[in-house]
Amino acid sequence: MPRKKCLRHIECDPNITYYKPAGIPIKDMEQVVLTIDEYEAIRLADLESLYQEEAAKSMKVSRQTFGRIVVEAHKKIADALINGKAIKIKNKQE
Numbered sequence: 488m489p490r491k492k493c494l495r496h497i498e499c500d501p502n503i504t505y506y507k508p509a510g511i512p513i514k515d516m517e518q519v520v521l522t523i524d525e526y527e528a529i530r531l532a533d534l535e536s537l538y539q540e541e542a543a544k545s546m547k548v549s550r551q552t553f554g555r556i557v558v559e560a561h562k563k564i565a566d567a568l569i570n571g572k573a574i575k576i577k578n579k580q581e
Contacts, residue, residue, distance in 0.1 A: 507573035518573040525560035
């Protein structure tokens with residue numbers, strides 16, 4: 488049985504929770520769901536340019552856990568960009 492996820496520290500909630508390619512109705516699109524953890528990991532690693540060790544401390548997780556989160560987020564974003572899917576940011580921790 489897997490362990491329960493511990494709460495991660497999220498410094499800022501997203502103002503916008505949906506992105507989609509222009510010109511395609513949302514009803515005709517698949518979507519990728521990015522968790523708030525993945526959103527925060529992308530913000531820290533890519534926007535703030537923090538090293539994984541620093542970013543992990545900020546989120547109060549291990550460096551290995553941070554690495555797994557950011558890899559999964561990158562996969563989801565790449566899938567959306569390459570395959571023309573919408574990105575929904577799930578705005579609460581579960």
